[in-house]
Amino acid sequence: MNLAQLTEGMPELIAITQDAQTQIDVLTADSRAKCHNGLFFCIRGGRVDAHEFAPQAIANGCCALVVERRLELDCPQVVVSDVRAAMTRMASTFNGHPERRMKLIGITGTKGKTTTTYLLRSVIEAAGMRCGIIGTTGCIAGQTKLPSHLTTPDPIEMFEILRIMADAGVEVVCMEVSAHALYLRKLVGVVFEAAAYTNLSQDHLDFFGTMEHYFAAKRMLFADNMVRNAAVNVDEETAQAVCEGISCPLLTYGISSEADLFARDIEITESGVSFTLNLRNLHTERIHLLLTGMFNVYNALAAAACALILGVSLEDIRKGLEAVVSVPGRVEMLDTRTPYRMILDYSHSPDALENILRTVREFCRGHLILVFGCGGDRDKGKRPMMGEIAGRLADFVILTSDNPRYEDPMAILAAIERGIKPTGARYEIIENRRMAIRQAMEIAVGGDIIVLAGKGHETYQDIAGVKHPFDEKVVVAELLDEIAAEQHKE
Numbered sequence: 001m002n003l004a005q006l007t008e009g010m011p012e013l014i015a016i017t018q019d020a021q022t023q024i025d026v027l028t029a030d031s032r033a034k035c036h037n038g039l040f041f042c043i044r045g046g047r048v049d050a051h052e053f054a055p056q057a058i059a060n061g062c063c064a065l066v067v068e069r070r071l072e073l074d075c076p077q078v079v080v081s082d083v084r085a086a087m088t089r090m091a092s093t094f095n096g097h098p099e100r101r102m103k104l105i106g107i108t109g110t111k112g113k114t115t116t117t118y119l120l121r122s123v124i125e126a127a128g129m130r131c132g133i134i135g136t137t138g139c140i141a142g143q144t145k146l147p148s149h150l151t152t153p154d155p156i157e158m159f160e161i162l163r164i165m166a167d168a169g170v171e172v173v174c175m176e177v178s179a180h181a182l183y184l185r186k187l188v189g190v191v192f193e194a195a196a197y198t199n200l201s202q203d204h205l206d207f208f209g210t211m212e213h214y215f216a217a218k219r220m221l222f223a224d225n226m227v228r229n230a231a232v233n234v235d236e237e238t239a240q241a242v243c244e245g246i247s248c249p250l251l252t253y254g255i256s257s258e259a260d261l262f263a264r265d266i267e268i269t270e271s272g273v274s275f276t277l278n279l280r281n282l283h284t285e286r287i288h289l290l291l292t293g294m295f296n297v298y299n300a301l302a303a304a305a306c307a308l309i310l311g312v313s314l315e316d317i318r319k320g321l322e323a324v325v326s327v328p329g330r331v332e333m334l335d336t337r338t339p340y341r342m343i344l345d346y347s348h349s350p351d352a353l354e355n356i357l358r359t360v361r362e363f364c365r366g367h368l369i370l371v372f373g374c375g376g377d378r379d380k381g382k383r384p385m386m387g388e389i390a391g392r393l394a395d396f397v398i399l400t401s402d403n404p405r406y407e408d409p410m411a412i413l414a415a416i417e418r419g420i421k422p423t424g425a426r427y428e429i430i431e432n433r434r435m436a437i438r439q440a441m442e443i444a445v446g447g448d449i450i451v452l453a454g455k456g457h458e459t460y461q462d463i464a465g466v467k468h469p470f471d472e473k474v475v476v477a478e479l480l481d482e483i484a485a486e487q488h489k490e
Contacts, residue, residue: 003064006039006093007078012086018076022064027094027156029087031057038062039078041087042071066090085185091155092189098162099190102132102170105306106177108221109198109233111352112299115291116198117174118327119303123320124172127312132165134158135176136346137328137457141165152181172310179204179217187226194309195221196231196302200238201351205379215241222246231305233298234259251309253301255294261305263297270363273297277304277314285314290325293359329456331356334476339446340366344472346456348375348402350385353453357393366447369440370394372454373433374416376407376462383412387419390427394451396443397427400436402454403462433461433470438479452476 004020007013025037031053040057042050042065054065054073064076068083080086092099105120107113114136121140124131132141134153139146139161146161152175153161165173177195181187200215208214215238222230222245230246232239235254243250253261263275272290275297289300304317312320326332332344343360347353353372360368370390374383390397399416401409409431420427430436440450452472460467 001094003039003076003078006090007086008093010080010086010089012080012082012089014079014081016076016078017070020076022076024064024094026061027087027091028057028062029154029156031060031062033060035061039064039066039090041066041083042068043083043087044068082185085188088155088186088188088190091159095159095163098159098166099173101166102162103172103193103310104190105172105174105310106192106195106221106227107174107198107302107306108177108179108182108195108218110201110203110349111355112198112295112302113176113178114346115296115299115327115330116196116302117176119300119321119324120174120306122324123303123307123312123317124174124310126320126323127307127310127316129171130169132170132173133175134161134173141168141170144168152176152178152186155186158186174306177221179214180207182220183208183217187221190226192221192227194229194231194306195227196233196306197222197236197239197242198233198298198302199236199351201349202382202385203349203379205381206377219245222248229309231302231309233302235298249309251305253298253305255297255301261301261308263301266294266297268292268294268359268362275300277301277317279308279314283314285318287318287321289321291327291331292363293331293355295355295359296331329458331359332456334473336476336480338441338444338480340441340444340448340450342441342450342452342476344452344456346454346458347372348454348456350382350389353386354389354393356451356453357389360449360451361393364447364449366445366449367395368393369396369398369444369448369450371398371400371433371436371440371450371452373400373402373404373409374412374454375403376405376409376412378405380415383415384419387416387421388423389419390416391420391423391425394425397425398436398440399427399429400433401431401461401463402433403458403460404464405462406464434475434479437472437475438483441476441479441483 002021024039026035029041040062066078107116117133121131229249231251234252234257252259255263266275274288277285329346334342345356347356399413459471461470
């Protein structure tokens with residue numbers, strides 16, 4: 001495909017210098033990548049400007065550039081008003097606009113995106129359609145796992161994944177849509193058949209600065225004709241502000257507010273949650289979900305709302321929701337075969353931590369032991385907030401590392417400690433996460449529940465730029481063997 005074909009009709013295009021017929025075989029935003037006939041996107045970021053790396057990209061095989069200002073280099077340059085937006089449109093064109101061959105369903109919100117996409121995929125498959133997922137836990141086309149590194153992948157990767165899905169016969173794609181992706185124009189020109197707004201709570205303020213900016217980024221999904229149909233959680237306090245900007249057909253869902261789709265007669269147990277799904281008081285279906293917690297009622301409602309927009313029957317919605325046994329790293333019960341229970345959960349924001357602790361408290365017969373930390377180089381304001389929540393809702397807390405990145409782990413823990421101290425809760429600090437988990441296992445007795453919060457599905461610890469292998473499922477299994485071997489020796 002040549003430059004003229006890649007940029008045809010692109011609103012960001014200003015000019016193409018030199019030969020517009022230059023053949024392009026590879027798209028890249030990495031100047032270090034070796035390629036042949038590559039097109040390099042000179043993205044201006046908060047810390048670096050990739051225009052400076054253009055000579056390196058040319059040396060590594062790129063034959064043309066996408067720029068926001070002309071460079072003193074002897075090669076074709078596509079001059080645009082916005083490189084990020086241009087990259088999204090050109091990546092779509094390069095891959096033959098795969099998003100147009102499928103129905104895309106977007107899920108946005110601080111919490112619940114991953115679980116909602118898994119529930120929705122199960123419902124769609126129950127209705128006889130082939131479904132894909134793009135999100136935090138990776139990308140799935142039918143039953144095939146595809147590699148990915150971000151909640152919403154960068155455009156070059158994302159449209160390649162969408163092309164693979166379309167070629168494999170996928171009919172519907174459930175996509176987690178992050179605020180970052182919307183703000184960084186990763187989805188410019190993409191139209192979703194339906195999109196759901198789940199909730200808003202504090203997170204990512206290291207990037208957005210204020211909750212107002214964070215909300216504005218999420219709200220972008222429902223503007224500029226990006227969605228054909230919307231589903232909104234009307235129990236969420238920001239729902240009215242979202243709905244005011246929606247011009248497409250709207251289906252509301254909730255529990256406490258008036259909604260088109262709502263849940264009644266909710267029963268929560270350790271093994272799941274049951275509720276009656278009610279559509280406008282005209283149709284009902286009793287649901288027995290294997291995922292527990294009130295928040296999973298909302299996730300199920302979001303999935304059901306999107307499915308209804310697609311024309312799926314309530315019967316298939318019930319079958320699909322009830323078929324989901326677990327979601328990776330989301331209130332995931334580990335098979336420890338011990339008198340105490342262990343739950344793995346990705347909760348890494350104040351609201352998510354409070355939700356999981358309140359849920360577990362409802363069925364915990366003994367002590368609730370919490371192991372958690374906060375990520376480095378991320379929103380620092382939430383650290384004491386999460387400490388306060390932990391001290392208020394857990395019986396014993398072990399503060400430990402969770403992806404400290406380039407920060408001093410003990411400084412992060414000290415910030416969390418400032419929140420937990422005023423609660424008078426029992427706690428200790430064990431920076432080494434493996435040792436912290438072992439300590440929790442050694443003090444737990446029958447009836448206790450250990451919650452490992454923060455990492456969920458992640459399989460690494462990010463320390464000073466290096467991702468060290470750390471899969472908590474594997475760690476727990478290893479520790480169980482270690483403890484058993486030590487007890488055997490005694």
